[in-house]
Amino acid sequence: xxxxxxxxxxxxxxxxxxxxxxxxxxxxxxxxxxxxxxxxxxxxxxxxxxxxxxxxxxxxxxxxxxxxxxxxxxxxxxxxxxxxxxxxxxxxxxxxxxxxxxxxxxxxxxxxxxxxxxxxxxxxxxxxxxxxxxxxxxxxxxxxxxxxxxxxxxxxxxxxxxxxxxxxxxxxxxxxxxxxxxxxxxxxxxxxxxxxxxxxxxxxxxxxxxxxxxxxxxxxxxxxxxxxxxxxxxxxxxxxxxxxxxxxxxxxxxxxxxxxxxxxxxxxxxxxxxxxxxxxxxxxxxxxxxxxxxxxxxxxxxxxxxxxxxxxxxxxxxxxxxxxxxxxxxxxxxxxxxxxxxxxxxxxxxxxxxxxxxxxxxxxxxxxxxxxxxxxxxxxxxxxxxxxxxxxxxxxxxxxxxxxxxxxxxxxxxxxxxxxxxxxxxxxxxxxxxxxxxxxxxxxxxxxxxxxxxxxxxxxxxxxxxxxxxxxxxxx
Amino acid sequence: xxxxxxxxxxxxxxxxxxxxxxxxxxxxxxxxxxxxxxxxxxxxxxxxxxxxxxxxxxxxxxxxxxxxxxxxxxxxxxxxxxxxxxxxxxxxxxxxxxxxxxxxxxxxxxxxxxxxxxxxxxxxxxxxxxxxxxxxxxxxxxxxxxxxxxxxxxxxxxxxxxxxxxxxxxxxxxxxxxxxxxxxxxxxxxxxxxxxxxxxxxxxxxxxxxxxxxxxxxxxxxxxxxxxxxxxxxxxxxxxxxxxxxxxxxxxxxxxxxxxxxxxxxxxxxxxxxxxxxxxxxxxxxxxxxxxxxxxxxxxxxxxxxxxxxxxxxxxxxxxxxxxxxxxxxxxxxxxxxxxxxxxxxxxxxxxxxxxxxxxxxxxxxxxxxxxxxxxxxxxxxxxxxxxxxxxxxxxxxxxxxxxxxxxxxxxxxxxxxxxxxxxxxxxxxxxxxxxxxxxxxxxxxxxxxxxxxxxxxxxxxxxxxxxxxxxxxxx
Numbered sequence: 001x002x003x004x005x006x007x008x009x010x011x012x013x014x015x016x017x018x019x020x021x022x023x024x025x026x027x028x029x030x031x032x033x034x035x036x037x038x039x040x041x042x043x044x045x046x047x048x049x050x051x052x053x054x055x056x057x058x059x060x061x062x063x064x065x066x067x068x069x070x071x072x073x074x075x076x077x078x079x080x081x082x083x084x085x086x087x088x089x090x091x092x093x094x095x096x097x098x099x100x101x102x103x104x105x106x107x108x109x110x111x112x113x114x115x116x117x118x119x120x121x122x123x124x125x126x127x128x129x130x131x132x133x134x135x136x137x138x139x140x141x142x143x144x145x146x147x148x149x150x151x152x153x154x155x156x157x158x159x160x161x162x163x164x165x166x167x168x169x170x171x172x173x174x175x176x177x178x179x180x181x182x183x184x185x186x187x188x189x190x191x192x193x194x195x196x197x198x199x200x201x202x203x204x205x206x207x208x209x210x211x212x213x214x215x216x217x218x219x220x221x222x223x224x225x226x227x228x229x230x231x232x233x234x235x236x237x238x239x240x241x242x243x244x245x246x247x248x249x250x251x252x253x254x255x256x257x258x259x260x261x262x263x264x265x266x267x268x269x270x271x272x273x274x275x276x277x278x279x280x281x282x283x284x285x286x287x288x289x290x291x292x293x294x295x296x297x298x299x300x301x302x303x304x305x306x307x308x309x310x311x312x313x314x315x316x317x318x319x320x321x322x323x324x325x326x327x328x329x330x331x332x333x334x335x336x337x338x339x340x341x342x343x344x345x346x347x348x349x350x351x352x353x354x355x356x357x358x359x360x361x362x363x364x365x366x367x368x369x370x371x372x373x374x375x376x377x378x379x380x381x382x383x384x385x386x387x388x389x390x391x392x393x394x395x396x397x398x399x400x401x402x403x404x405x406x407x408x409x410x411x412x413x414x415x416x417x418x419x420x421x422x423x424x425x426x427x428x429x430x431x432x433x434x435x436x437x438x439x440x441x442x443x444x445x446x447x448x449x450x451x452x453x454x455x456x457x458x459x460x461x462x463x464x465x466x467x468x469x470x471x472x473x474x475x476x
Numbered sequence: 477x478x479x480x481x482x483x484x485x486x487x488x489x490x491x492x493x494x495x496x497x498x499x500x501x502x503x504x505x506x507x508x509x510x511x512x513x514x515x516x517x518x519x520x521x522x523x524x525x526x527x528x529x530x531x532x533x534x535x536x537x538x539x540x541x542x543x544x545x546x547x548x549x550x551x552x553x554x555x556x557x558x559x560x561x562x563x564x565x566x567x568x569x570x571x572x573x574x575x576x577x578x579x580x581x582x583x584x585x586x587x588x589x590x591x592x593x594x595x596x597x598x599x600x601x602x603x604x605x606x607x608x609x610x611x612x613x614x615x616x617x618x619x620x621x622x623x624x625x626x627x628x629x630x631x632x633x634x635x636x637x638x639x640x641x642x643x644x645x646x647x648x649x650x651x652x653x654x655x656x657x658x659x660x661x662x663x664x665x666x667x668x669x670x671x672x673x674x675x676x677x678x679x680x681x682x683x684x685x686x687x688x689x690x691x692x693x694x695x696x697x698x699x700x701x702x703x704x705x706x707x708x709x710x711x712x713x714x715x716x717x718x719x720x721x722x723x724x725x726x727x728x729x730x731x732x733x734x735x736x737x738x739x740x741x742x743x744x745x746x747x748x749x750x751x752x753x754x755x756x757x758x759x760x761x762x763x764x765x766x767x768x769x770x771x772x773x774x775x776x777x778x779x780x781x782x783x784x785x786x787x788x789x790x791x792x793x794x795x796x797x798x799x800x801x802x803x804x805x806x807x808x809x810x811x812x813x814x815x816x817x818x819x820x821x822x823x824x825x826x827x828x829x830x831x832x833x834x835x836x837x838x839x840x841x842x843x844x845x846x847x848x849x850x851x852x853x854x855x856x857x858x859x860x861x862x863x864x865x866x867x868x869x870x871x872x873x874x875x876x877x878x879x880x881x882x883x884x885x886x887x888x889x890x891x892x893x894x895x896x897x898x899x900x901x902x903x904x905x906x907x908x909x910x911x912x913x914x915x916x917x918x919x920x921x922x923x924x925x926x927x928x929x930x931x932x933x934x935x936x937x938x939x940x941x942x943x944x945x946x947x948x949x950x951x952x
Binding site: 103105106107108149150152156157160161163164173177178179180181183184185186187188189190191192193194196197199200201205217219236240243244245246247248249289290291293298301350351352353354380383384385420421422423424425426427428429433437440441442444445446447448449451452454455456467468 | 583584626628632633636637649654656657661662663666668672676693695719722724725827829830859860861899903904905913917918920921928931943944
């Protein structure tokens with residue numbers, strides 16, 4: 001267990017840092033985005049340089065005080081919300097927001113961990129390049145947090161996770177030492193993959209302070225379509241057809257359900273929907289192509305082939321960027337509609353692609369045995385990543401389901417385990433899923449994780465209680 | 477330091493395994509491919525199942541005996557050649573060659589570690605899919621070795637390294653425990669990235685026994701071109717132009733030098749070369765496209781644009797698959813020509829893309845101060861990965877350069893370090909570059925690697941002496 005940060009310790013910390021580096025918390029800060037948990041802070045440290053990050057971590061290491069790195073605070077699994085144990089030092093990257101360099105000819109950008117995701121995207125665009133990471137919270141999340149949680153989002157099918165977009169890191173290790181690993185190389189086989197170990201470790205093995213990231217040529221032409229499909233199985237067959245016909249140009253392939261459209265009608269009656277009768281299932285396909293290719297033409301050809309094969313029964317194609325954005329607005333409003341309905345339990349899961357058609361109805365059937373539940377299943381079908389969220393029956397409130405919430409979550413996660421899927425596809429483990437990880441994780445992997453944590457952070461100061469149970473607690 | 481494998485130990489090992497699992501070495505086995513080092517073996521264990529691998533590793537762990545995993549034995553950095561210390565148990569994956577499953581609709585294949593790379597490619601092709609990893613030794617290297625070394629090869633620009641092609645692993649950890657991590661998910665954020673930690677660890681943190689790997693749609697049409705460019709700078713500008721015009725369809729972008737063509741003329745006078753006067757620099761571009769796109773047309777357009785911009789002065793385009801293969805034969809014969817000439821020292825390096833044009837001549841100039849040396853610089857330009865190899869002057873032999881070999885290597889690697897490059901882009905560290913890693917590696921990364929090694933393999937039995945100095949030796 002970590003030590004409390006005493007007044008004397010905080011005085012020493014303040015004295016070791018430029019004045020103004022420490023601040024107290026602002027109202028509402030350190031709440032989790034879903035509003036259920038409240039984070040603690042002995043103080044909030046806002047270093048401006050990696051050397052100051054090193055000072056904070058080294059002094060906390062010496063004193064055994066916990067350090068919780070903070071990016072944009074948008075994480076959904078309480079990775080940044082230390083609601084338990086001695087109040088830690090919150091290490092906010094909010095002042096380390098520089099874009100240190102853009103190497104357009106190398107397709108590389110170097111950003112500090114506190115850079116807001118949209119600012120990284122904008123810096124890339126200014127150099128006529130694309131930084132493809134894109135997710136709902138992009139206007140406030142920070143790139144360090146995106147990397148710490150290996151964020152996914154909308155373009156993973158084509159460009160990969162945050163992990164796949166990172167070439168190198170600068171990071172402060174749990175003893176305060178600085179790893180200068182900001183390489184901008186595509187190939188570098190010199191030793192263990194420390195980069196990928198820190199990515200996805202959610203701040204428990206060190207603090208990412210800067211990253212060198214991959215950029216891409218901006219596709220010349222983009223277009224989107226919404227196709228009505230008869231079932232998730234048909235959606236998957238259409239995906240395979242699209243990949244064979246269009247190759248690498250598919251940027252996103254998103255599933256939406258009739259329940260999603262019903263939620264949109266219920267909560268945003270003024271939002272224009274593309275089909276008079278909400279379809280039971282449809283997919284949003286986004287293409288980005290370069291050179292002579294015409295994405296509308298490709299989508300038309302896919303529509304024809306999909307119709308001929310009996311996979312697609314209706315569809316709309318964007319004729320311009322405004323229409324394309326309107327299709328995306330549909331997809332992006334679903335999480336907001338979900339919030340307004342109020343979920344009983346939300347699940348960020350992935351399933352082997354070919355088993356998704358079985359999984360979706362089986363989950364609905366099992367949940368139906370627990371209570372009268374509506375499931376809105378949507379998400380990144382191309383990645384096998386579903387948001388499989390459980391809601392109250394129409395006219396009832398989530399409060400009425402409080403007593404079945406645990407059973408709902410266990411039902412979904414048990415089924416995911418039976419299907420050899422993942423209980424956290426893109427949000428991470430944080431504190432919310434730490435016990436689930438113990439329950440569903442491979443025991444040898446867990447033992448290896450604990451050994452690595454103990455070796456690199458023997459006092460357990462880095463984001464204590466996130467991902468892994470605190471070391472002392474393991475023996476309680 | 478590991479313990480010798482006593483006769484009693486080997487008897488116990490034999491008794492614990494199905495009969496026929498242990499064998500003695502075959503003539504010539506365990507030599508390094510360049511013929512300079514000779515590996516030792518107490519015995520060669522050839523388990524047929526992961527549980528038998530576990531038995532071998534667990535018993536070696538208990539006895540403190542070294543275990544050296546062996547794939548195809550084609551590695552160039554002595555990762556598989558234990559020429560020093562007590563003779564270890566060689567753990568050959570040669571009997572674990574099964575393709576366990578192909579999930580064509582998921583674009584996933586599960587192969588055992590001993591599967592030969594071409595057999596994995598063939599199993600993918602049979603399902604009308606592409607497994608894109610491709611390298612010179614593909615007919616004899618094994619997928620477990622490809623992953624252990626994070627192999628690169630010809631298609632990294634488009635499809636990534638071995639690391640990027642792997643979704644999950646089954647592995648035996650240094651204590652003999654089995655990690656069942658053969659997930660076939662694109663997204664899985666449940667804890668530390670053990671997969672990427674084992675990939676590239678060259679068998680020092682465990683033995684990979686099977687992998688789940690990504691497949692891709694097979695491009696419908698392929699075509700290649702060889703374009704003469706005025707300089708490496710022009711080659712890089714042409715690459716940027718190609719990426720903007722053609723997008724993701726570029727499978728390979730390889731640099732060849734006039735020296736390479738001279739070596740081909742010198743050692744393979746019957747090989748037909750595409751240009752009457754060997755160009756000083758040229759690039760081989762390979763395209764694979766799907767759907768309506770015509771790769772020859774794209775290459776023609778690129779040739780015109782490149783010529784108009786003054787980047788390309790001559791070129792040949794494949795009109796059919798035979799011609800495409802002939803272009804590739806040129807590129808693939810360069811390493812064989814190099815072998816026939818006999819290098820003084822070979823360097824598998826990567827350099828930030830935009831600095832390559834400075835690096836190439838500066839290295840030649842510096843090497844010229846050491847001796848009369850010919851440099852054949854070629855390789856995967858699109859990845860920033862050069863094979864920057866030093867050869868004797870025409871008519872002289874490598875033996876005459878024996879006394880400058882160390883200086884040649886240090887000269888190239890020092891320059892690589894100055895340019896913030898990598899001294900091992902795709903071949904790994906093994907035993908050959910262990911000291912170079914100590915010299916050029918980031919000290920914090922090295923300390924972290926040692927801490928991880930000590931935590932997961934406290935007796936240092938896994939591939940002792942590879943990548944990291946043996947633990948006892950660190951204090952000598």
